[in-house]
Amino acid sequence: MSLAVEVRDLTVRYGRTTAVDRVSFDLQPGVIYGLLGRNGTGKTSLLSTIAAFQRASGGTIRVDGEDPYENARVMASTCLIREGGDFLDEKTKDVLRYAAAVRPGWDADLAARLVDLFELPMTKKPTQLSRGKRSALGVVVGLASRAPLTMFDEAYLGLDAPSRYAFYDALLEDYAEHPRTIVLSSHLIEEVERLFERVIILDAGRVLVDEEAEALRSRGTTVTGPAAAVDELTAPWRVVARKALGPTVQAIVVEELPADARARAAAAGVELGSVPLQDLFVHLTSPQGTP
Amino acid sequence: MFDGREPIYLQIAEQIREQVASGALGEDEQVMSTTQYATTFRINPATAQKAFAELVEEGVLYKRRGLGMFVAPGARARLLEGRRASFFAEVVDPVAAQARVLGIPLADVIARLEQHSADDGAPRRPATPTNPQEETR
Numbered sequence: 001m002s003l004a005v006e007v008r009d010l011t012v013r014y015g016r017t018t019a020v021d022r023v024s025f026d027l028q029p030g031v032i033y034g035l036l037g038r039n040g041t042g043k044t045s046l047l048s049t050i051a052a053f054q055r056a057s058g059g060t061i062r063v064d065g066e067d068p069y070e071n072a073r074v075m076a077s078t079c080l081i082r083e084g085g086d087f088l089d090e091k092t093k094d095v096l097r098y099a100a101a102v103r104p105g106w107d108a109d110l111a112a113r114l115v116d117l118f119e120l121p122m123t124k125k126p127t128q129l130s131r132g133k134r135s136a137l138g139v140v141v142g143l144a145s146r147a148p149l150t151m152f153d154e155a156y157l158g159l160d161a162p163s164r165y166a167f168y169d170a171l172l173e174d175y176a177e178h179p180r181t182i183v184l185s186s187h188l189i190e191e192v193e194r195l196f197e198r199v200i201i202l203d204a205g206r207v208l209v210d211e212e213a214e215a216l217r218s219r220g221t222t223v224t225g226p227a228a229a230v231d232e233l234t235a236p237w238r239v240v241a242r243k244a245l246g247p248t249v250q251a252i253v254v255e256e257l258p259a260d261a262r263a264r265a266a267a268a269g270v271e272l273g274s275v276p277l278q279d280l281f282v283h284l285t286s287p288q289g290t291p
Numbered sequence: 292m293f294d295g296r297e298p299i300y301l302q303i304a305e306q307i308r309e310q311v312a313s314g315a316l317g318e319d320e321q322v323m324s325t326t327q328y329a330t331t332f333r334i335n336p337a338t339a340q341k342a343f344a345e346l347v348e349e350g351v352l353y354k355r356r357g358l359g360m361f362v363a364p365g366a367r368a369r370l371l372e373g374r375r376a377s378f379f380a381e382v383v384d385p386v387a388a389q390a391r392v393l394g395i396p397l398a399d400v401i402a403r404l405e406q407h408s409a410d411d412g413a414p415r416r417p418a419t420p421t422n423p424q425e426e427t428r
Contacts, residue, residue: 032335169330176326176336194299194334214298214338 001105002029002181003077003149005050009059012045019045021205022059027149027181032195034213035185037202038285043185044082046202047153051080063149076104079147081138081155085126092129092137093122096144103145110174111144117166118159131158139167143174151183164188168195189278193217199277203285213277220280221257224250225270233261233270240283252283299334303342311351311362312370322352322360 005027012020020042027033037043048054050061052068052075061068068074087095092115100106115122118136126134135158142152156167172195175182186192193199199216201209209216223230227249234251241252252275265272275283297305310316323331328339343360346352351366390400 031337165333168333172329172333172336173326176329194332194338197335197337213335214300214341218298 001077001148002179003027003064003074004029005149005181006062007046007050007059008061010046010049010056010061011058012042012049012054013057018205020049023202023205023207024059025200025207025210027183028198029148029181030179031197032175032182032184034189034192034196034199035183035202036189036199036281037185041202041285042205043202044153047080047151047183047185048082050149051075051078051151053080076102077147078149078151079103079142079145080151080153081142082153083135083138083155083157085134085138085141085155087126087134087137087141089125089127091123091125092120095126095137095141099141099145103147105146105148107144107146110146111140114140114143114170117170118163132160132163135159136163139170143170146174146178147180149181149183151185153185154187157187164191168192171195189281190276193277201281201284208284216280217274217277219254219256220275220277220283221253221255222250222273222275223253223265223270224248224273225265225268229268229270233265233268252279254280254284299332300338300341300345303328303332303339304345307342307346308351308370311366312374314367316362318362318364318366320362321358322362324359 007026008024010020010023011018023042023046035043035047045054049056050063050068052071055069063071063074063078066074068078088098090098096111096115100108100111114120114136118133118140120133120136120140121129124133126137129137135156138152138155139159142150142155156164159167168191171182184192184195193213196213199209199211199213200207223234226247227244230249230251234253237253237255237257239251239253243250257272262272307316307322316322322343325336325339325343328334328342329336332339343352343354347354347360350363350369352360353363354360386400387397390397
């Protein structure tokens, strides 16, 4: 079971601050999305509004065709895990029991396996847990809920590296068996980029990029070689960064390269290379990077 | 083979072709599932599916509904035939070009290759009067 989401002209304001500014996009059912954006670009406001934790200031959200706000059916199918967890201050076993009661898709076996995996103490309250274990509790609830729309808002950043990798593996394994719509927001782009099928990048409350991860990655290219040759080759393209190392220049272009680009580059003694998604993100969202 | 700009699904497809061509994956043998690919390489299952779709199109794999992906009969022969067709252009010609750049006479390159044929214990061509040392090496 997977849910589709339709966001149209969504605006979220706090007093005079506009956190989300007329944002429109769709989430296709059964796809893993990466939601990327610098701090304060509205990721948390956006996800919290989709999950009906708060009300939109303007625009519309449709989850499975319905407005999620105060909508019991849609809310039972939507699970947003935020950093910190938003949990009742009860023992882990009671937090899990409560989640099991409100989540129609709850998988108790999966929950038990994840509790073991993350060595989560069952008789401690969230406030007594370390940041890492509190994150782990969020991950357990988020995965075992098996909600048709599951969103993790940097919820796993408190985990140490081995636990994060265990989370990625558990997520992929369970997603493969039980496909659902998943949104992951993260700062650790390098670690998670291969998990995404599509990527949405927010910048200053607006959607900057909404595209297939592979396609986005293929648009970024490094062009390295003698300065004159690089500059001539890249002249018609969108160059987001350029640095010189002596007589050699490396430019980063974000562009669907023409079919003959590789041959022309080779003839000019210029090398083309790939740009990691994280670097592409940095260039696309840095103030001087985008026109 | 990979120049770093290759999307992951193309790399996976190439890896499977390699396994089929080398015989590591036999005809009608099952390929790892998308789930196994996803969890082993920590990638989105759709990425692995894309690789499979490409290989099905090429006739390297076929799908058995509900069971998974299998190596197509004759896939190895077809892959090897394709590679043989491009071997001289893609492998041998660059060697000759590189040797020229480095100033290595082609005769030395040929001698080295013949040494390989001796090492392999591969059937040698009959001794010829113009090259008597070869058999005694």
